[in-house]
Amino acid sequence: MPRRERRAVRRVANQRWPTAWPCPRPEAATINGQRLPSNPCPPSFAEARNARQKVRGAGLDPNYWYAVEVDERIQPGQVTEVVFWKRSIALFRGRDGRLRAIENRCAHRQLKLSLGGVDDCQLVCLYHGWTYDGDGRVVRIPHDLFGRRVPEFRIASFPVRVRYGLVWLFPGDSALAEQRPIPEIPEIEGPDRWACRPLSFTWRAHHSMIIDNVSDFTHAHLHRKYRPFDDAQLVRCETAGDSVHVAYDTHVGRGRISGLFVDRDRINTNHMRLCYQYPYQWSNTDDKIKHWLFVLPIDERTTRTFFLFYFESLKIPWTAVRIPRAAMDFVLRLANRLLIAPLLDQDRGAVEAEQEGYEAHWDAPIAEINPAVRAFQEVTIRKWQAHLDRLAPQASARVTPAMQRTP
Known part of the structure; x- marks a missing residue:
């Protein structure tokens, strides 16, 4: 091998791979003496061979x-990017307050419109200033239009609503x-x-x-510091x-903190109901303590x-006196910061470690x-398979005669 080619090979072999690489290093065959799978990346849904690979x-x-943003985070005249399963969407609030x-x-050069700005109730592309209304029309x-009228270009638009302090x-x-x-969720309206x-x-x-x-x-072992629940038995x-x-x-x-506020004399805290109400999740403890979770899938x-x-x-700590409804908003803000957010951060750390483990050992x-x-x-x-099955006829219809094979 010529000297120049040998140097090039050494440079490739010794380069630092990006820390965000989604899979193990592609040139490695073993790690700590353990053999890696021949395909270092987890399989796609279509390639999956078992339920775990399918669901991941x-x-x-x-x-x-789908909830995509907290309503108060988008002020009039602001635009932000939200992503639903690899599809980027520009969400903006006009001067009229409407989302x-x-x-x-941009239909012109494909720049992200979220890089631009809001003009009154329209979105303006950063590059050439092409302007879009809320229906996606230019x-x-x-x-200079070179002697032409404004072309009838249009991109996709999406229904938007605001409810429960969230943008949907x-x-x-x-x-x-x-x-x-x-x-x-009638409890948090009215x-x-x-x-x-x-x-x-x-x-x-x-x-x-x-x-x-x-x-x-x-x-519960993960949350032994906060003890939001323990001794759970699936019934x-x-x-x-x-x-x-x-x-x-x-x-x-x-827990040390939650136990001060939860009135166990009035609430049956020994039983909890949960539901995966696709694609949402909720829980209910004695119709007194509830939660909903809304997930926005960005990618795999x-x-x-x-x-x-x-x-x-909730009750005032060390007493049996209930906290007045007017003060509950302040108390909940405090609880979110001191208890619920740290608790969920423990969950997030564990789940992110699970993701890393799956990417390294998806064939285990x-x-x-x-x-x-x-x-x-x-x-x-x-549900995902049913969605793909609905798309299949549409994909077939988009195949032009020129793309079809001749016998």
């Missing part, structure tokens, strides 16, 4: 409403948006609503791992359509979550023993 490659059906969402690309081109987007078929309602403050986190993990985590109460696991209903006999709110290893925790009431034998987790995964796989 599955997306979520776009024909549902709009369109595909995050309404203004500020430069329907990324699928807009015609179905009215048929698939946003979940009803004049006598319960206090509720959204919590949002981004996890470097697949969305199914997060659903597994928040519905699997056998990981129900039932699949009904697109939902999985689960119940645990457990002890809720017995990134998910954004939106948690809503709400309580009918499955060792899951919780039937509830298996039930969640079966629903996710079935």
